[in-house]
Amino acid sequence: MIELDKVSYGYGDTALFTQLSLTLAPGSFHFLTGPSGAGKTTLLRLCYADLRATAGKVRLFGQDAAALDRDAVAMTRRRIGVVHQDCQFLDHLNIAENIALPLTVADRAAEAAGNLQELLDWVGLAPQAAQRPPELSGGERQRAALARAVIVSPEVIIADEPTGNVDWEMSQRLLSLLVELNKMGKTILIATHDLAMIRSLKSDVNARVLRLKDGELTQAGAAL
Amino acid sequence: MKGMLDLIVGDPQADRAVPPTGLTARLTVFVAAVMAFLAVIALALSLTTSRQAATWGEELAQSATLRLPADPDLADELLLAALEVLQTTPGVARARALSPDEQAALLEPWFGPDLPLDTLPVPQLIEVIAESDGYDKDGLAARLTAQVPGAVLDDHTTWREPLVAAANRVRLIGWAIIVLIGATVAAMITLAAQASLATNQQVIRVLRLVGARDVYIARAFVRRYTLRAALGAVGGVILGLLAVALLPGDDSGDSLLTAVGFQGAEWLWPLVIPLLAAIVAFLATRAAAFRTLKEMT
Structure with missing residues (x-):
């Protein structure tokens, strides 16, 4: 589904990682851990074609990401829901419009009406539907970002520190939503440095935990 | 598209x-x-x-001016000859000699209202109006040269x-x-x-x-x-x-x-x-x- 084959990436002359490989099989659940600055966000961005690898191959749904033109990148992103660390909302639209945005830009706005109310209820944001993003708390924004990521029913969901700005209770709620999606067959990749959160989920989901450190991606040990 | x-x-x-x-x-x-x-x-x-x-x-193209020599002795004779040539030329709708008052009015901007026109050798002007298809200018000029010596046909091309x-x-x-x-x-x-x-x-x-x-x-x-x-x-x-x-x-x-x-x-x-x-x-x-x-x- 998403495959990184001996991929390298660097900023300027500094290599962030080299010869890194990763395969996300359909229905799999992966955690990506590692210290700050290790390149977790960069690795995620390669997975949804927001960056292009400096070497190696990134294959998204069987297609070489480097060969995708801008339209093809857009079409590929409709198959990948992304929860960004900083949410990335359009502040002049209300939360309902922001959540419906992936359908709107796909000229499928008519489908939003049914899905939207269901999603707002699912993430517990129905009362805040008409509010603008700056009026919401960190947890509410994260839940809204998750709702936006799944409204087009993508095959893959990528989340970058989805619990970074929320308390423990809220992070458990968000993660349980992601586990629920995985049980529905979605492929999940979550970047986080919160090992306690991973431990709390180990019994609920069959997840692989990967560690990115010093440019190398390894399977995390049993200490987790 | x-x-x-x-x-x-x-x-x-x-x-x-x-x-x-x-x-x-x-x-x-x-x-x-x-x-x-x-x-x-x-x-x-x-x-x-x-x-x-x-x-x-269009206005200028349909009109022309025939100027006769300023010879007081031959004035009437030349005028009759010119009018006859014009009236028998195909394509000429109308030919009319300008009256002394009309000629004086034309000269007034340059010489003033008190010009004694009757004592001066002023050339007689004839207004020629063409039909819509026009006339043969070269042919008319040739006939005028033969029958009205000294006459000059101005079809306003210069203007x-x-x-x-x-x-x-x-x-x-x-x-x-x-x-x-x-x-x-x-x-x-x-x-x-x-x-x-x-x-x-x-x-x-x-x-x-x-x-x-x-x-x-x-x-x-x-x-x-x-x-x-x-x-x-x-x-x-x-x-x-x-x-x-x-x-x-x-x-x-x-x-x-x-x-x-x-x-x-x-x-x-x-x-x-x-x-x-x-x-x-x-x-x-x-x-x-x-x-x-x-x-x-």
């Missing part, structure tokens, strides 16, 4: 994806209105010049050609001004659209992250600027038409300045300006949007 259709049709709410920009919007409407106003005035000038050139050209050339040049300048106005609108819209795209880089990034194609993002800007240009142009055209309608004028057609305006169906021409403004804005914004979006990759 499909890309053009995608920009025009599709989600009618597409431009909501981009936040409204108050000052740029008002400036775009204002500039479009001013340019449309100037275009109406340029159009009026161009059409008036064109009309006047045609009128003057007419520079006048028509000047009128045509003015008309071309009028159209050139309209083209320049269109180019200015395109440049202004391009600058405004580029500024707007640069200001909204973060919005564009979010739209792309959720799967928006370039055509969707461009549509938001294209619709906005096309609508603003069209609205501004409608206002400018209305003001321009009012200004032209209020210009003082007369129907004599003697003066170009007092003839400036539209006649009959010409009043419909300015209605094309908002459509052209919208087309120019559409193309300029589309080009700016796709160029900028490509650079933002």
Whole structure:
């Protein structure tokens, strides 16, 4: 589904990682851990074609990401829901419009009406539907970002520190939503440095935990 | 073609994806209105010049002047001979000798009202009016040379050609001004659209992250600027038409300045300006949007 084959990436002359490989099989659940600055966000961005690898191959749904033109990148992103660390909302639209945005830009706005109310209820944001993003708390924004990521029913969901700005209770709620999606067959990749959160989920989901450190991606040990 | 259709049709709410920009919007409407106003005035000038050139050209082309030698002894004889030649020439509708008063009136601007015309050897003038198909000028000149020695036929070519050339040049300048106005609108819209795209880089990034194609993002800007240009142009055209309608004028057609305006169906021409403004804005914004979006990759 998403495959990184001996991929390298660097900023300027500094290599962030080299010869890194990763395969996300359909229905799999992966955690990506590692210290700050290790390149977790960069690795995620390669997975949804927001960056292009400096070497190696990134294959998204069987297609070489480097060969995708801008339209093809857009079409590929409709198959990948992304929860960004900083949410990335359009502040002049209300939360309902922001959540419906992936359908709107796909000229499928008519489908939003049914899905939207269901999603707002699912993430517990129905009362805040008409509010603008700056009026919401960190947890509410994260839940809204998750709702936006799944409204087009993508095959893959990528989340970058989805619990970074929320308390423990809220992070458990968000993660349980992601586990629920995985049980529905979605492929999940979550970047986080919160090992306690991973431990709390180990019994609920069959997840692989990967560690990115010093440019190398390894399977995390049993200490987790 | 499909890309053009995608920009025009599709989600009618597409431009909501981009936040409204108050000052740029008002400036775009204002500039479009001013340019449309100037275009109406340029159009009026161009059409008036064109009309006047045609009128003057036709009038002068259908008339000629025959000048007889100023010989008092042969004056009557030459006049009769000349009139006979003219009346028997195919294509000549009318030939009429100017009266002494008419000749005095022609000379008055140069010599004053007290010129003793009857004591001076002034050449007799004959006004020649041609039929619509005209006459054989060379043939008539040859017959006059043979039968009215010294007579000179002036068909006003010397006057007419520079006048028509000047009128045509003015008309071309009028159209050139309209083209320049269109180019200015395109440049202004391009600058405004580029500024707007640069200001909204973060919005564009979010739209792309959720799967928006370039055509969707461009549509938001294209619709906005096309609508603003069209609205501004409608206002400018209305003001321009009012200004032209209020210009003082007369129907004599003697003066170009007092003839400036539209006649009959010409009043419909300015209605094309908002459509052209919208087309120019559409193309300029589309080009700016796709160029900028490509650079933002």
